[in-house]
Amino acid sequence: MTCIIIDDEAAARAIVAQLCTSYPELDVIEEFPNAIDAIKFLNQQTIDLVFLDIHMPGFTGFDFVQTLKNPPKIVLTTSDTNFAIEAYEYEAIVDYLVKPISPERFAKSIQKVKNSLQKQPALSASEGNATGVGEDLYINIDRRLIKLTFDEILFIEAKGDYIDVKTTKETHRVHNTLKKIKEKLPEELFLQIHRSYIINFTKIIDIEDNSVLIDKSVIPISRSNRPELMRRLNLL
Amino acid sequence: MEQPNLTYIEKLSGNDEIFKNKFIAILKDEFPIEKEEYYQSLNASKTKETALIVHKLKHKLNILGMEKAYGLSVFYEEELNKGNTSLAPKFKSILDTIESYLNTI
Numbered sequence: 001m002t003c004i005i006i007d008d009e010a011a012a013r014a015i016v017a018q019l020c021t022s023y024p025e026l027d028v029i030e031e032f033p034n035a036i037d038a039i040k041f042l043n044q045q046t047i048d049l050v051f052l053d054i055h056m057p058g059f060t061g062f063d064f065v066q067t068l069k070n071p072p073k074i075v076l077t078t079s080d081t082n083f084a085i086e087a088y089e090y091e092a093i094v095d096y097l098v099k100p101i102s103p104e105r106f107a108k109s110i111q112k113v114k115n116s117l118q119k120q121p122a123l124s125a126s127e128g129n130a131t132g133v134g135e136d137l138y139i140n141i142d143r144r145l146i147k148l149t150f151d152e153i154l155f156i157e158a159k160g161d162y163i164d165v166k167t168t169k170e171t172h173r174v175h176n177t178l179k180k181i182k183e184k185l186p187e188e189l190f191l192q193i194h195r196s197y198i199i200n201f202t203k204i205i206d207i208e209d210n211s212v213l214i215d216k217s218v219i220p221i222s223r224s225n226r227p228e229l230m231r232r233l234n235l236l
Numbered sequence: 237m238e239q240p241n242l243t244y245i246e247k248l249s250g251n252d253e254i255f256k257n258k259f260i261a262i263l264k265d266e267f268p269i270e271k272e273e274y275y276q277s278l279n280a281s282k283t284k285e286t287a288l289i290v291h292k293l294k295h296k297l298n299i300l301g302m303e304k305a306y307g308l309s310v311f312y313e314e315e316l317n318k319g320n321t322s323l324a325p326k327f328k329s330i331l332d333t334i335e336s337y338l339n340t341i
Contacts (some may be wrong), residue, residue: 010262011299018248018255057288080297100244100298112298218325 007053035064054078158196240246240300240337
């Protein structure tokens with residue numbers, strides 16, 4: 001899989017390049033400190049994957065994506081989580097990595113890219129997901145698979161052997177565990193803030209010392225999960 | 237003052253000493269340039285431009301494990317975008333700490 005890295009920060013490019021060395025199937029053929037040079041390169045050569053920083057002076061990552069007619073798969077790398085929703089509006093964007101990127105999170109991202117590339121030939125134009133790969137989740141209720149978009153999920157609450165998936169419209173009770181559903185949710189949008197709750201933190205209305213308000217529900221924050229929540233919120 | 241560390245870099249490096257040394261060299265090269273750009277922009281009262289440089293610098297705080305300093309820089313970046321430079325003295329302390337640290341490694 002051929003790839004390029006675009007980031008105005010040399011340290012950030014070095015980190016992504018180093019992470020790529022753990023994957024023999026990834027061939028980093030070029031690094032660029034700005035998107036303009038990368039566009040010139042892509043006009044000459046086809047590649048499979050771009051690691052793209054959003055926040056660059058002059059020409060942002062999103063400008064870059066919009067410029068390309070047939071963009072390769074793109075993994076965004078950024079210090080901000082507040083572009084996550086916008087990112088998932090682009091079909092080419094497969095994943096969204098928040099810096100500093102951990103090897104574990106990078107591994108998930110590469111798997112998403114592989115899955116995405118495998119799916120690609122099987123999709124007809126009409127089947128293509130206009131809002132991007134991995135934007136939704138299917139839940140099994142009474143032998144029916146119901147599609148939920150990540151954006152409509154407000155939070156998920158553990159209820160014994162079940163979980164309640166609270167959406168903007170209704171609550172779905174599913175026979176599953178919080179741990180399993182957590183693996184299916186994008187880390188950029190969802191965060192476990194209590195042993196019984198995972199929230200879509202873009203839906204937070206209000207925060208008090210040990211609780212958050214989402215829609216009309218007050219959800220507790222455990223002491224151990226609070227630092228991570230605060231870290232994420234600082235970025236919004 | 238919170239002190240920088242190499243925990244993240246060492247995790248990333250594994251046993252790859254060549255990468256570790258190369259990465260530290262990149263930090264040592266890139267940080268003074270960004271710091272200089274920051275002060276030039278700040279002194280010229282170009283707060284939006286300064287915010288962009290703080291955005292870039294804050295990634296280095298993360299790389300160096302400075303979580304509290306990172307939190308402050310996130311807030312500082314937001315304030316700069318509103319034209320407020322009141323956190324500049326605190327940010328200077330962070331930059332000075334990193335500069336001293338990079339001279340020791």
